[in-house]
Amino acid sequence: MGAEPRIEIAGLTGMPEIRAGDDLAAIVAAAIERLGAGLEPHDIVVVTQKIVSKAEGRAVRLDEVEPSGLARDWGSRHRRDPRLVEVILREARRIVRMDRGLVIAETRHGFVCANAGVDSSNTEPGTVLLLPEDPDRSARVIREGLRRRLGTAPAVIVSDSFGRPWREGIVNVAIGVAGCRPLADYRGERDPVGHVLQTTVMATADEAASAAELVMGKTARVPAALIRGCAIRQGDGSARELIRPSDLDLFR
Amino acid sequence: MGAEPRIEIAGLTGMPEIRAGDDLAAIVAAAIERLGAGLEPHDIVVVTQKIVSKAEGRAVRLDEVEPSGLARDWGSRHRRDPRLVEVILREARRIVRMDRGLVIAETRHGFVCANAGVDSSNTEPGTVLLLPEDPDRSARVIREGLRRRLGTAPAVIVSDSFGRPWREGIVNVAIGVAGCRPLADYRGERDPVGHVLQTTVMATADEAASAAELVMGKTARVPAALIRGCAIRQGDGSARELIRPSDLDLFR
Numbered sequence: 262m263g264a265e266p267r268i269e270i271a272g273l274t275g276m277p278e279i280r281a282g283d284d285l286a287a288i289v290a291a292a293i294e295r296l297g298a299g300l301e302p303h304d305i306v307v308v309t310q311k312i313v314s315k316a317e318g319r320a321v322r323l324d325e326v327e328p329s330g331l332a333r334d335w336g337s338r339h340r341r342d343p344r345l346v347e348v349i350l351r352e353a354r355r356i357v358r359m360d361r362g363l364v365i366a367e368t369r370h371g372f373v374c375a376n377a378g379v380d381s382s383n384t385e386p387g388t389v390l391l392l393p394e395d396p397d398r399s400a401r402v403i404r405e406g407l408r409r410r411l412g413t414a415p416a417v418i419v420s421d422s423f424g425r426p427w428r429e430g431i432v433n434v435a436i437g438v439a440g441c442r443p444l445a446d447y448r449g450e451r452d453p454v455g456h457v458l459q460t461t462v463m464a465t466a467d468e469a470a471s472a473a474e475l476v477m478g479k480t481a482r483v484p485a486a487l488i489r490g491c492a493i494r495q496g497d498g499s500a501r502e503l504i505r506p507s508d509l510d511l512f513r
Numbered sequence: 514m515g516a517e518p519r520i521e522i523a524g525l526t527g528m529p530e531i532r533a534g535d536d537l538a539a540i541v542a543a544a545i546e547r548l549g550a551g552l553e554p555h556d557i558v559v560v561t562q563k564i565v566s567k568a569e570g571r572a573v574r575l576d577e578v579e580p581s582g583l584a585r586d587w588g589s590r591h592r593r594d595p596r597l598v599e600v601i602l603r604e605a606r607r608i609v610r611m612d613r614g615l616v617i618a619e620t621r622h623g624f625v626c627a628n629a630g631v632d633s634s635n636t637e638p639g640t641v642l643l644l645p646e647d648p649d650r651s652a653r654v655i656r657e658g659l660r661r662r663l664g665t666a667p668a669v670i671v672s673d674s675f676g677r678p679w680r681e682g683i684v685n686v687a688i689g690v691a692g693c694r695p696l697a698d699y700r701g702e703r704d705p706v707g708h709v710l711q712t713t714v715m716a717t718a719d720e721a722a723s724a725a726e727l728v729m730g731k732t733a734r735v736p737a738a739l740i741r742g743c744a745i746r747q748g749d750g751s752a753r754e755l756i757r758p759s760d761l762d763l764f765r
Contacts, residue, residue, distance in 0.1 A: 266524040266728040266735060274518075358763045365763065373679035382713065422715070426678050426764035427625035428686070429757050430696045430716030432723070444682045461634065463674070463726065464682025471684070472724030474715065475743045476518040483518060491727045505681050511610045511617065512678035512764055 268490040271296055272476035272483035273306075279484075281318035286406020289485055293411065296487065300413040303495070305488040306403070307473035310392060310421040310436060311380060312484045313399045319391040320384065321348055335359070345381060348389055352377035357513065368392060371504040372436060373513075374423045393419065396437025397499050404439040416441035416493055419500075420470035426512065433474035435466035435500050442494035443467070443503050464503060465493050520742040523548055524728035524735035525558075531736075533570035538658020541737055545663065548739065552665040555747075557740040558655070559725035562644060562673040562688060563632060564736045565651045571643040572636065573600055587611070597633060600641055604629035609765065620644060623756040624688060625765075626675045645671065648689025649751050656691040668693035668745055671752075672722035678764065685726035687718035687752050694746035695719070695755050716755060717745050 273292035279285065289308060293300060314320070328336065328343035332350055336343030339362035346364070350356075353366035357373055366377040370392065378392040393399045400417040408414035419437030424430075435443055443466035473486035507513050525544035531537065541560060545552060566572070580588065580595035584602055588595035591614035598616070602608075605618035609625055618629040622644065630644040645651040652669040660666035671689035676682075687695055695718035725738035759765050 266526075266730075268522040268724075268728055270520040270522075270724075272518040360763055361761075363763065422713075425716075427757055427762060428716065428719070428755050430714045430719065430755065432716050432720050434680070461674075462682045464677075464680065464684050465727070467680070467682065468684050468723035468726050471720035472520075472522075472727060474720050475717070475724060475740075475745075476520055478518075478744065488727075492730065493727075503680050503682065505679055509613075510679060511612055511615065 266490070266492070268472070268488060270472055270476050271487045271489075273485040273487060274483055276312075276482070276484060279312040279315040281315065281320065283316045284406070285312065285316040286403045287410065289403060290407055290410040292485065293407070293487060300407065300411045300415050301489060302413055302415070303489075303491070303493075304413075304415040305418060305441065305469050305491055305493060306407065306415045306485065307418045307420050307433075307470055307488065308400075308403060308485045309477070310378075310396070310419055311383060311390065313393050313396070313403075313419050313437075314380065314390040317393055317399065319393060320388040321391060322388050323348075324387060345379070345389060348391070349377045349379050352379055352391060370396065370436070371501065372423075374421070378421065378436075392421070393437065397439065397501070398437075400437040400439035400500075414440055415487075416495070418466055418470055418473075420473060422474070433467075433470040433477075435470045435503060438466050438498050438500045440495070440497075441466065442496045442498040443500060444498075445494055465491075466498075466500070467503065469493060518742070518744070520724070520740060522724055522728050523739045523741075525737040525739060526735055528564075528734070528736060531564040531567040533567065533572065535568045536658070537564060537568040538655045539662065541655060542659055542662040544737065545659070545739060552659065552663045552667050553741060554665055554667075555741075555743070555745075556665075556667040557670060557693065557721055557743055557745060558659065558667045558737065559670045559672050559722055559740065560652075560655060560737045561729070562630075562648070562671055563635065563642065565645050565648070565655075565671050565689075566632065566642040569645055569651065571645060572640040573643060574640050575600075576639060597631070597641060600643070601629045601631050604631055604643060622648065622688070623753065624675075626673070630673065630688075644673070645689065649691065649753070650689075652689040652691035666692055667739075668747070670718055670722055670725075672725060674726070685719075685722040685729075687722045687755060690718050690750050690752050692747070692749075693718065694748045694750040695752060696750075697746055717743075718750075718752070719755065721745060
């Protein structure tokens with residue numbers, strides 16, 4: 262396919278099982294080197310929250326968690342492990358919905374998602390994973406490590422899978438970014454007919470995270486991807502820009 | 514980039530301004546032929562709602578719309594064209610929120626989105642565009658037309674840009690599909706550690722729509738894209754599968 266515009270997405274494979282303390286940038290850099298095509302300045306490297314959290318030692322052993330009365334009561338009524346419920350409640354700064362066995366919570370970062378981002382699939386037995394403490398910082402650290410090792414700093418996105426109201430299924434979104442602007446703001450630009458585009462702000466980083474998921478799969482061992490050719494806006498952005506302020510949100 | 518898994522996304526360019534009655538499949542087929550790489554059976558063709566609606570004659574002339582009292586009152590209070598508000602109300606089967614100048618509505622198809630999907634950017638002056646009457650059917654018609662002209666039937670996704678609660682910016686999602694399953698259901702499959710994946714259903718068609726948007730841009734004339742290498746599940750699916758049933762939705 263020779264036409265422009267054109268994007269390529271390659272899964273980064275052959276990475277070892279990630280453990281706390283691992284140098285994730287070094288491991289991702291090695292996987293990029295195995296692709297054999299180096300890095301280009303406008304590349305985007307998408308890394309899943311799961312391996313970022315693992316490398317940052319964000320695993321919690323459930324047998325060390327003492328559930329509160331609320332966690333015990335709600336967990337037993339909904340057949341969920343009360344210790345897991347306790348971890349979820351501790352990660353939340355606000356509960357948005359707690360119904361039908363589901364907890365939709367606002368995390369300390371401000372993300373609204375199921376289980377306050379606590380991840381209990383594909384973790385070491387008896388443990389769950391918390392979100393990175395500061396996913397933008399995680400992205401910056403990986404970006405700096407890639408720059409040091411490969412000579413080029415790509416945009417870096419830390420991705421996680423979130424559900425959405427009204428729609429079935431989960432999609433990858435960006436929870437941390439470095440070296441790019443997560444939103445592409447077209448307001449004030451003109452469409453081809455000459456109208457000013459009034460309200461068009463695309464969540465490009467979320468779309469790039471979703472695009473990367475297409476090469477990852479859930480059961481495959483592809484925890485990162487390289488996107489080449491995507492016109493994400495350069496700059497010093499933060500995934501916080503993707504969080505709608507409470508006072509502008511009709512659904513908090 | 515030589516490694517697998519790998520996806521390529523090419524924007525389909527050089528298409529004329531679409532008018533009511535145009536044979537969209539023929540126009541898309543010609544754009545694919547200009548790419549020079551034919552079609553492969555697992556390709557996905559993503560076509561924006563805007564050109565589908567234009568081809569299907571879904572434009573409404575605002576000067577032929579008589580606003581109701583509600584549309585006049587609400588429009589004047591929020592400085593929105595009462596005739597546009599009237600079209601939005603007619604397209605809705607339920608209003609989810611009507612606040613701060615925004616109308617979030619459930620369309621007759623069941624999609625929950627801003628303005629009941631009524632599109633007023635990049636349309637002919639004095640007109641707005643309604644969603645296709647049956648976007649799955651639109652996708653099927655394009656798919657059949659591509660099969661007839663190019664000898665291969667790709668998956669076809671009709672995409673639109675929707676906002677999300679809690680997150681800034683809009684992302685492309687699938688509102689019509691043909692020749693694929695929009696959801697990838699991993700429930701019952703095992704993760705690499707051997708755990709059964711409990712709740713993982715990925716909205717692959719939405720992620721593919723978002724991926725395609727990365728080559729489209731809002732002001733560029735790229736109203737369709739070809740995705741090659743994406744492991745979307747084959748089959749006879751419907752975008753209705755992407756709509757969460759009201760009784761399972763915590764946010765209706």
